[in-house]
Amino acid sequence: MPMRKRGAGRLATMAGVGLASIGLLGGCAAGAPQSSGDEKTLNAIFLPAAWGTVVKEQLAPQYEEETGVKVNVELIARDAIHEKMATLFAGQDSSYDIFNLDYNWIPEFGQGGHLVPLDDVIEDKGDFLPLSLDVATWDGELLGIPQTVHPAVLWYNSALYSDAETMAAYQEASGKELAPPVTMEEWMEQVRFFHGRDFNGQTLSGWAAQAAKGFGNVHTWLSFAFSYDCKPFNEDFTESTLSTPECIEATKQWAEMMQYMPAGANELTYDNVTAAAQQGTIATAIQWSWGQFATDDPATSQTVGQWEIAEMPAGPGGTSSGHLAEWVISVSKYSENVEEAKKFAAWLETKENDVFQAKNGAGDPVRASSYDAPELLDEVLPDSDVPRFRRLETTLKAMATAQPRPLFPGEEIWETTLSTELSAISLGERSVEDGLARADEAENRNLSQ
Amino acid sequence: MTATLQSESGPRAAMPPGARRGTRRPRVGRFVVMSPGLLFLAALAIYPTIYSLVISLTKWRVTTGEAPEFIGLGNYGALLADPSFWNSVRVTLVFVAFSVLIEFLLAFGLALLFFRNFPGDKVMRALILMPMLVAPVVVGLLARFSLEPTFGVVNQLLRAVGLPTTEFLGSPALALPTLIAIDVWQWTPFLFLILLAAMQGLPEEVIEASKLDGASWPRIIWHQFLPLLKYAILVGVLLRLIDSFRVYDIVFMTTRGGPIDVTSTMSWQIYDVGFRSFTISYAAAYSWLLLILVLIVVNSLIRRMSVRE
CATH class of the missing domain: 3.40.190.10 (Periplasmic binding protein-like II)
Structure with a gap:
């Protein structure tokens, strides 16, 4: 083979390998919010506690059925969520739209301007326990929708x-x-x-x-x-x-x-x-x-x-x-689907879903009205007359004095x-x-x- | 030999037809061929190393959203004045010294035991190597469950023989020795493997000659084995030293630096500063000081071995 042709062949091979590598690496890239046609996808990270599992296994599939918006939920341990958020935010990465936060991170990420204000997505703020909203607020803006208090x-x-x-x-x-x-x-x-x-x-x-x-x-x-x-x-x-x-x-x-x-x-x-x-x-x-x-x-x-x-x-x-312990749902400022993410976060904490989560062991409700919900108050333990949610009255009182x-x-x-x-x-x-x-x-x- | 020398210094006409002359082209070609590897190395090692050095000279907490601010050697000064830094240096040095020393002594003894074949030695050798095959995170998790005071299997066994419940990981006096023991359990097989391979490569006639001279086994070990195994020991101990300085996984899975700060190694502190409080610049300075410490220890070990030679 003449020298020039062999060189050109090598160049073509290298270019091919390079293109294939780019293709492969592209395929491996973290899933940014995607929309193929009309189908939208949100990516969320939740704690692998009962409230995260309920969202992943029950509420997210239900939301997709109702709205057509698919929500991928990853369950990650507390420290790992904190690490992931900090590193993703530092790189202004849009891979994830929604995060489950321990409320004590709100000031940290709020100060950095990494979270989207959510004041406009809750229509009935008055129904939420006041303390649950206070701890999710930084610099006068609500940066997380309370998901569970305890x-x-x-x-x-x-x-x-x-x-x-x-x-x-x-x-x-x-x-x-x-x-x-x-x-x-x-x-x-x-x-x-x-x-x-x-x-x-x-x-x-x-x-x-x-x-x-x-x-x-x-x-x-x-x-x-x-x-x-x-x-x-x-x-x-x-x-x-x-x-x-x-x-x-x-x-x-x-x-x-x-x-x-x-x-x-x-x-x-x-x-x-x-x-x-x-x-x-x-x-x-x-x-x-x-x-x-x-x-x-x-x-x-x-x-x-x-x-x-x-x-x-x-x-x-x-x-x-x-x-007080509380977990909230926040939306990343770097999300490419902020409005969809806000809708999902708000939907998770409708009155109905607040009760649904509590009923499934996913923490205590964040809405005052949920503490009177018959679905919770009327439930008794199997083969007994002991109310399953006998703790709610004291929890509500404790929420008035908790810090x-x-x-x-x-x-x-x-x-x-x-x-x-x-x-x-x-x-x-x-x-x-x-x-x-x-x-x-x-x-x-x-x-x- | 003479023929070879003659042919090497002979006329160039002796080169095979078509062979390239030693001009500049092959050298350029060599770099072209190596360039992907060099670029890869630059991207994955050189750039991050320089970047971390630069970051260590700034004040930067990633969650604030603010740009790094240059403060010169401020982080290094703060670290040297920080009692928790000196505590982590002390904990790390104790951990490294004891774990590597015990691992070496055990591994050397085991290698001597397995130096000569005996029935079932292959099965036993495989069993000895097994801890090394387990991921350190899994080892940490197993240790945490096994050593748990109330339900852990170790304490249940202790109670069964009438001994009191012991807080292996919760007691300030026992936590660090327990972590050393876990490390010894996992990594002695690594040194054993290196030393056994080196021992089996020793010339048999040296041992036989020593025996004929009437030398006892301890003398043979001291005067023949140790000098001949010197470089295998150096390599094995160096690898273990470097690895022990980085200990993080078993601390993460068992004590998380506690109780108090008795197991707070430098690697753990770097994680804590870098990934809990996200003061990345301080963590970068911490990492550089760890690197310097490792270099000092490793260099002094190599020098000591060289001086003895």
């Missing part, structure tokens, strides 16, 4: 609290009638009494709550802090104020109570606490309101119908305030930093005062960076 509440095993032998023993030990605790002092007394007692063939721990380093111990600690009127920051988030007398007292109460948790307390996660409640190895717990649903599942629980909830025991100032995590863009760092010091305090490696002073120092360093 304030931290006190769980207690009603079988234990109504057991004649236990009641008599408590009366004898304390001179008081056994009833769900209303104050921190009463709760501590009961926790001490229950810890190590045997009930239904199980040795009890006084209480349990999320306590693992990361966010778990911070979330539990916050319910103590709020009930003791502790404010972690000054008004404009320029100074950490964890060493105030209120915060020190709250932390002392929390740290002392950690001694009455099950073995391995410092590793306890939400799932561990639920499992302990299902097995009946704890007397009380601080846990999200909606989690009661899991204890009523006969497939996994030995305590079906036994767990009741009450508002957070009040601190010395009479304040009862649990820490969110500090709403500022550096919340994730704040949580991580504080978590380390709380871990040291609960393990007895540092005194409460020393731990909180170190936390203040580290948080102020973070704020200055």
